[in-house]
Amino acid sequence: MSTPTALPGRIGLVLTARHSFALAGRGVTRFMKSPIQLVDVILTPIISLLMFVYLFGQAMSGGDTDRYLQLVTPGVMVMAVFQASIGIGASLCADASTGIFDRFRSMPIARSGPLIGAVLADVVRYVVCLGTLVVLALVMGYRFQTGPVAALAALALLIGFAFSFSWISVFLGMLIKNPTSVQGLMTILILPLSFASNVFIPKDSMAGWLRAWSGVNPVSLVSDAVRGLLNGGPVAASMGGTLAWMAGVMVVFVPLAVRAYRKNAG
Amino acid sequence: MAYAIRAEGLVKKYGDFTALDGVDLEVPAGQVVGVLGPNGAGKTTTVRILATLMRPDGGHATIGGHDIVKDPVRVRQLIGLTGQYASVDEALSGAENLVLIGRLLGLSRRDAKARAAELLENFSLTEAARKPIATFSGGMRRRLDLAASLVGRPQVLFLDEPTTGLDPHARQEVWDVVRRLVADGSTVLLTTQYLEEADQLADSITVFDKGRKVAEGRPGELKRRVGGQILQVRPTLAADAAQVAAVLTELTGHSPAQDSGVLTVPADDPLLVAAVARRLDGAGIAADELGLRLPSLDEVFLALTGHAPAAAEAQPAAA
Numbered sequence: 001m002s003t004p005t006a007l008p009g010r011i012g013l014v015l016t017a018r019h020s021f022a023l024a025g026r027g028v029t030r031f032m033k034s035p036i037q038l039v040d041v042i043l044t045p046i047i048s049l050l051m052f053v054y055l056f057g058q059a060m061s062g063g064d065t066d067r068y069l070q071l072v073t074p075g076v077m078v079m080a081v082f083q084a085s086i087g088i089g090a091s092l093c094a095d096a097s098t099g100i101f102d103r104f105r106s107m108p109i110a111r112s113g114p115l116i117g118a119v120l121a122d123v124v125r126y127v128v129c130l131g132t133l134v135v136l137a138l139v140m141g142y143r144f145q146t147g148p149v150a151a152l153a154a155l156a157l158l159i160g161f162a163f164s165f166s167w168i169s170v171f172l173g174m175l176i177k178n179p180t181s182v183q184g185l186m187t188i189l190i191l192p193l194s195f196a197s198n199v200f201i202p203k204d205s206m207a208g209w210l211r212a213w214s215g216v217n218p219v220s221l222v223s224d225a226v227r228g229l230l231n232g233g234p235v236a237a238s239m240g241g242t243l244a245w246m247a248g249v250m251v252v253f254v255p256l257a258v259r260a261y262r263k264n265a266g
Numbered sequence: 267m268a269y270a271i272r273a274e275g276l277v278k279k280y281g282d283f284t285a286l287d288g289v290d291l292e293v294p295a296g297q298v299v300g301v302l303g304p305n306g307a308g309k310t311t312t313v314r315i316l317a318t319l320m321r322p323d324g325g326h327a328t329i330g331g332h333d334i335v336k337d338p339v340r341v342r343q344l345i346g347l348t349g350q351y352a353s354v355d356e357a358l359s360g361a362e363n364l365v366l367i368g369r370l371l372g373l374s375r376r377d378a379k380a381r382a383a384e385l386l387e388n389f390s391l392t393e394a395a396r397k398p399i400a401t402f403s404g405g406m407r408r409r410l411d412l413a414a415s416l417v418g419r420p421q422v423l424f425l426d427e428p429t430t431g432l433d434p435h436a437r438q439e440v441w442d443v444v445r446r447l448v449a450d451g452s453t454v455l456l457t458t459q460y461l462e463e464a465d466q467l468a469d470s471i472t473v474f475d476k477g478r479k480v481a482e483g484r485p486g487e488l489k490r491r492v493g494g495q496i497l498q499v500r501p502t503l504a505a506d507a508a509q510v511a512a513v514l515t516e517l518t519g520h521s522p523a524q525d526s527g528v529l530t531v532p533a534d535d536p537l538l539v540a541a542v543a544r545r546l547d548g549a550g551i552a553a554d555e556l557g558l559r560l561p562s563l564d565e566v567f568l569a570l571t572g573h574a575p576a577a578a579e580a581q582p583a584a585a
Contacts, residue, residue: 008339009337009340033357099351100355102347102349103415106347107367108340108342109370113370
């Protein structure tokens with residue numbers, strides 16, 4: 001029997017990272033065992049892109065769908081990956097009510113580990129989502145106007161954006177403990193962010209107050225940054241604003257989510 | 267004596283409902299203590315508090331000398347938990363579950379695989395190791411669950427109703443596993459609704475009812491505490507039962523209980539068996555069975571709590 005003092009009394013950062021990666025591995029294994037969980041991140045981008053280009057694009061660009069495809073693809077990427085990021089709260093909420101989470105709670109692992117692990121595993125969903133979109137857009141005639149480095153930077157920014165904003169969903173999932181309510185709330189939350197943005201409508205055509213919001217809306221900012229990185233154009237300001245949003249959201253919602261998870265146990 | 271588990275005055279409330287109302291518990295290292303009680307008695311709440319899954323509203327407890335509230339990380343390094351519901355990932359295979367737990371406990375990939383293989387072998391799960399848990403029988407699931415709580419070689423093991431919902435064969439398998447653990451020197455706190463289970467496995471038994479401890483002691487002590495011994499007679503011919511009952515009533519002053527051909531009556535006088543034997547012999551009545559026994563734990567439970575253990579009361583599931 002080891003003496004009491006030989007046991008570490010708290011979990012350090014290195015161990016937290018190790019636990020999180022082990023638990024992310026669990027999430028990825030689950031995706032691989034039942035790929036049906038990835039259907040939404042494959043179908044949603046396909047339907048969105050086809051709909052925007054051939055349905056709205058026809059009307060909005062006076063028949064020049066090629067030009068509209070070039071314009072709308074970065075925005076659809078933002079929307080699709082944002083959409084993909086909100087599902088985690090509901091799925092984690094369902095997962096946390098199963099016995100395996102009781103086991104995690106009784107083990108000497110970081111309290112934040114199961115949450116970070118789940119958020120990391122969801123990166124697989126974002127990659128599948130963006131990969132589907134890129135392939136489809138290329139087939140439809142989309143062309144990157146910049147180099148491969150800028151394109152990769154755009155994809156990395158999108159994944160980082162989804163990663164940070166998914167913590168809002170994680171927080172609500174841990175707070176509300178009801179998967180259906182969490183999903184509903186998240187959908188309501190992303191509506192004003194998505195539609196009051198410059199993804200579909202140019203900022204100049206909006207009313208004054210809406211234009212003001214659209215200017216600081218993280219969805220507008222990340223869309224500008226991604227557009228700049230993929231189609232060419234200025235990126236510094238929008239990129240800075242996006243990174244500031246990502247940092248801000250994580251500073252607020254990671255601690256809130258971990259706290260809610262701790263309390264969740266009773 | 268070194269205590270592996272020590273709890274004093276544990277209280278837990280869910281709104282107006284008091285799940286635990288000041289429970290004390292002491293488990294010496296290397297012993298198996300059975301916590302026995304009906305649904306809603308506070309057994310699971312006690313285990314969840316001791317395993318650091320929830321905080322008590324009052325009282326305090328230590329595991330291996332570490333406070334469960336102030337020092338939960340150290341406590342978690344000493345314990346293993348098998349909950350009432352399978353605490354494994356149903357989407358993963360048995361081997362994947364055990365390897366994940368090994369990795370989380372700091373084993374290298376190789377060591378985690380080796381430990382998983384060893385446990386699967388010990389629990390006769392090697393053949394099913396790669397299969398999805400959804401295809402497992404109830405007994406296999408529970409064995410995997412037990413294996414999962416043993417990956418880190420815990421000093422203190424909590425088994426919360428480990429055989430609830432299992433058929434008799436699977437129950438026997440789980441009992442065998444628990445017996446082997448005890449032989450290895452683990453300290454085990456086992457909750458159960460089955461008196462037979464506590465009787466079979468535990469060194470001592472603590473009886474809970476409505477969030478309180480109502481009795482504790484070795485199984486034999488508890489049986490004796492409830493009042494002496496029981497005389498049991500099974501007449502060879504069922505038709506003789508009435509006459510046997512008359513004899514027993516006359517000799518003891520109590521009218522005997524009758525159940526499927528067996529008559530039982532409290533026996534305070536050690537010479538009673540001989541007296542009954544003489545009277546039956548004189549009356550020409552043959553008996554297949556005639557002797558003294560300790561009361562069963564069911565009878566003990568009834569005497570201690572005033573209600574039968576099977577009479578599960580409607581209480582919140584969390585309790």
